[in-house]
Amino acid sequence: MLEIKNLHVKLEEEDKQILKGVNLQVGPGEVHAIMGPNGSGKSTTSYVLSGRDGYEVTEGEVLLDDENILELEPEERAAAGLFLAFQYPVEIPGVSNMTFLRTAVNAQRKARDEEELSATDFLKLVRAKAKSLKIDADMLKRPVNMGFSGGEKKRNEILQMAMLEPKLCILDETDSGLDVDAMKLVSEGVNALRDGKRSFVVITHYQRLLDHIKPDVVHIMYDGRIVKTGGPDLALEVENNGYADILAEVENA
Amino acid sequence: MKRSELKQRKLDATQARVLDVQMPDGASWAKSLREDALSRLLTMGLPAARDEYWRWTRPDTLISAEVPKAATFSADEAPLFSSIDRLKVVFVDGVFDADASDDLSGENLEIMRLSDALATDIHWVRDAYGVQEKKAQVPVERPMATFNTAFATDGIVLRATGKVSRPVSLIYLHQDDSSEAILHHVIRVEEGAEVTVLENGPAAARFNKVMEVDVADGAAFHHVRAQGRDHERRAVTHLFATVGSEATFKSFTMTANGVLTRNEAFIDIIGDDSVAHIAGAAMGDGDFHHDDTVFITHDAERCESRQVFKKVLRNGAKGVFQGKILVKEGAQKTDGYQISQGLLLDDDSQFLAKPELEIYADDVACSHGSTVGAIDEEALFYLRSRGVTTPEATDLLVIAFLAEAIEEIESPEIVEDVLHRFEGWLQRRRS
Ligand SMILES: Nc1ncnc2c1ncn2[C@@H]1O[C@H](COP(=O)(O)OP(=O)(O)O)[C@@H](O)[C@H]1O
Numbered sequence: 001m002l003e004i005k006n007l008h009v010k011l012e013e014e015d016k017q018i019l020k021g022v023n024l025q026v027g028p029g030e031v032h033a034i035m036g037p038n039g040s041g042k043s044t045t046s047y048v049l050s051g052r053d054g055y056e057v058t059e060g061e062v063l064l065d066d067e068n069i070l071e072l073e074p075e076e077r078a079a080a081g082l083f084l085a086f087q088y089p090v091e092i093p094g095v096s097n098m099t100f101l102r103t104a105v106n107a108q109r110k111a112r113d114e115e116e117l118s119a120t121d122f123l124k125l126v127r128a129k130a131k132s133l134k135i136d137a138d139m140l141k142r143p144v145n146m147g148f149s150g151g152e153k154k155r156n157e158i159l160q161m162a163m164l165e166p167k168l169c170i171l172d173e174t175d176s177g178l179d180v181d182a183m184k185l186v187s188e189g190v191n192a193l194r195d196g197k198r199s200f201v202v203i204t205h206y207q208r209l210l211d212h213i214k215p216d217v218v219h220i221m222y223d224g225r226i227v228k229t230g231g232p233d234l235a236l237e238v239e240n241n242g243y244a245d246i247l248a249e250v251e252n253a
Numbered sequence: 254m255k256r257s258e259l260k261q262r263k264l265d266a267t268q269a270r271v272l273d274v275q276m277p278d279g280a281s282w283a284k285s286l287r288e289d290a291l292s293r294l295l296t297m298g299l300p301a302a303r304d305e306y307w308r309w310t311r312p313d314t315l316i317s318a319e320v321p322k323a324a325t326f327s328a329d330e331a332p333l334f335s336s337i338d339r340l341k342v343v344f345v346d347g348v349f350d351a352d353a354s355d356d357l358s359g360e361n362l363e364i365m366r367l368s369d370a371l372a373t374d375i376h377w378v379r380d381a382y383g384v385q386e387k388k389a390q391v392p393v394e395r396p397m398a399t400f401n402t403a404f405a406t407d408g409i410v411l412r413a414t415g416k417v418s419r420p421v422s423l424i425y426l427h428q429d430d431s432s433e434a435i436l437h438h439v440i441r442v443e444e445g446a447e448v449t450v451l452e453n454g455p456a457a458a459r460f461n462k463v464m465e466v467d468v469a470d471g472a473a474f475h476h477v478r479a480q481g482r483d484h485e486r487r488a489v490t491h492l493f494a495t496v497g498s499e500a501t502f503k504s505f506t507m508t509a510n511g512v513l514t515r516n517e518a519f520i521d522i523i524g525d526d527s528v529a530h531i532a533g534a535a536m537g538d539g540d541f542h543h544d545d546t547v548f549i550t551h552d553a554e555r556c557e558s559r560q561v562f563k564k565v566l567r568n569g570a571k572g573v574f575q576g577k578i579l580v581k582e583g584a585q586k587t588d589g590y591q592i593s594q595g596l597l598l599d600d601d602s603q604f605l606a607k608p609e610l611e612i613y614a615d616d617v618a619c620s621h622g623s624t625v626g627a628i629d630e631e632a633l634f635y636l637r638s639r640g641v642t643t644p645e646a647t648d649l650l651v652i653a654f655l656a657e658a659i660e661e662i663e664s665p666e667i668v669e670d671v672l673h674r675f676e677g678w679l680q681r682r683r684s
């Protein structure tokens with residue numbers, strides 16, 4: 001599904017290397033968690049995967065279903081099935097959430113040569129999915145993320161994911177700022193999308209989320225590299241002891 | 254050159270300019286109102302580039318004896334408001350077209366041509382023609398409007414005596430590439446009455462239009478205007494309004510194209526508990542120049558005013574906004590809002606703004622803001638990351654930028670239509 005090979009990334013504007021050889025392989029249907037201290041390059045990885053401006057890939061490649069996506073525009077990557085739930089969802093004044101969702105769904109269908117959804121079919125679909133995430137009609141009508149609480153923004157990301165049905169979902173700290181109930185809603189939303197084929201990369205600081213969304217593999221990222229990979233127990237170890245032991249072990253190796 | 258010399262030059266030029274302009278016939282009272290306007294014009298002079306409110310918009314092509322040519326333009330889509338049940342009043346190059354117009358009558362409505370009204374004796378028109386134009390010369394002179402009062406060839410006079418069911422739709426067609434239209438409308442919305450006036454079309458190669466609106470106590474006036482798509486047309490327009498107590502005044506203008514547009518508004522709120530909103534959304538490309546010069550006076554208590562002006566500019570287009578809220582002494586609890594924004598789609602375009610606030614009452618809430626900027630890159634990436642193509646995402650953000658202005662239109666049907674026009678304009682320019 002996803003293969004990141006020796007990915008090196010620097011900032012376009014500055015001479016600052018951020019990713020220093022990231023390797024990651026995610027198979028179909030798998031859930032991988034990426035943990036790591038702040039500033040280690042997790043968000044940068046997710047942005048580079050989705051094609052944001054401002055980064056320069058100096059080495060390496062990223063394959064989605066064997067296709068190198070680094071040459072593609074962000075919209076082409078989305079149409080190819082990649083989805084990023086933003087750590088900081090963007091507010092768009094003047095564009096209603098509903099318009100945003102419909103435009104996105106239909107743009108992707110068009111890119112895949114599929115019929116656009118009729119207005120009624122779309123409404124039915126969005127209402128059903130919104131309901132399960134406890135997103136009310138008012139939130140659908142309001143401008144995208146405007147005046148949304150932190151938790152509402154994150155639920156809105158999951159709604160977009162549910163509507164777009166991507167192949168690969170990257171969740172960047174979707175759990176931060178969520179209370180227990182919201183965390184449950186979000187996890188249920190994610191789990192509802194697990195179908196044995198769709199893959200997930202879950203970036204998080206906390207074991208909490210991983211209690212709900214059970215990862216197959218856990219990676220620790222530090223200073224632009226994946227420094228340790230293990231099973232679900234690795235997340236527990238981080239939860240109990242923090243990163244210090246793991247990082248010391250890596251540095252001594 | 255000394256100030257007095259400059260002024261003398263201006264007056265000489267004005268004198269020379271009006272020499273050959275024919276003053277239309279009319280009743281003697283009308284004649285004397287026109288003569289009065291002419292003599293006022295000759296003492297103030299036509300606008301010059303150094304005048305305070307003409308620094309960003311060159312007046313020369315608006316006042317030249319010869320009308321700059323403007324190619325006519327035929328659109329491949331039905332004009333705005335086509336699907337609305339309305340009373341049509343058609344002017345072709347400024348000349349009333351009786352065949353294309355509907356019968357000038359309606360429930361709760363007195364309506365006739367200005368040229369007819371000024372030839373007979375209709376007392377309310379007698380007390381209204383040029384009156385607001387004259388009053389609005391202080392503190393800033395508006396000589397183009399005075400010129401209009403003196404020389405307007407036609408227009409409509411309209412009196413609403415109750416709720417007028419169908420909007421009155423003024424349609425301005427342009428067929429001659431060197432035509433000039435000078436139209437003057439006088440509108441009175443009587444106590445508790447309600448009317449909607451629509452205007453659309455370029456009118457002529459050069460268009461000078463004045464609309465004087467008197468909104469009585471408890472009355473409501475709604476106005477939606479679309480200025481023609483003809484690229485080379487020029488227009489200078491003045492909207493004068495007096496708003497009584499518990500009254501509503503709402504005006505929205507859409508402009509797409511036009512080599513020169515100067516829209517002035519002067520709104521005087523004289524009755525308590527009233528609302529006056531004026532908004533504009535403009536899109537321009539290349540040698541487009543669009544100027545909104547707006548002046549709202551609060552002279553009553555607990556009134557709300559809004560000025561919302563947005564301009565989308567590309568390829569070296571230029572937008573100007575000069576807006577003022579004046580709160581007079583005693584106009585307590587005034588709620589005044591003004592926003593002007595330019596969205597530049599490239600580095601060649603330009604938006605200039607002069608927002609002004611002058612307040613002489615102590616218990617008021619007034620705010621004004623002006624911004625100029627480009628498309629928000631963060632928002633653009635967010636949309637693209639959801640699969641929306643760059644051109645589609647850009648257009649969506651441009652339309653979103655205009656939303657606050659377009660939302661000032663009351664009718665959802667017209668909102669849809671206006672949005673559709675702007676979307677079409679953007680789509681035709683996708684690279
Ligand atoms: N646009 C940027 N400008 C400057 N520094 C950046 C930029 N993007 C990322 N960085 C830097 O790169 C490093 C990794 O950041 P990030 O990927 O956000 O880490 P994480 O998500 O793991 O907390 C940090 O040191 C951060 O300051």
Ligand SMILES: [Mg+2]
Pocket residue numbers: 042043044087173
């Ligand atoms: Mg991060």
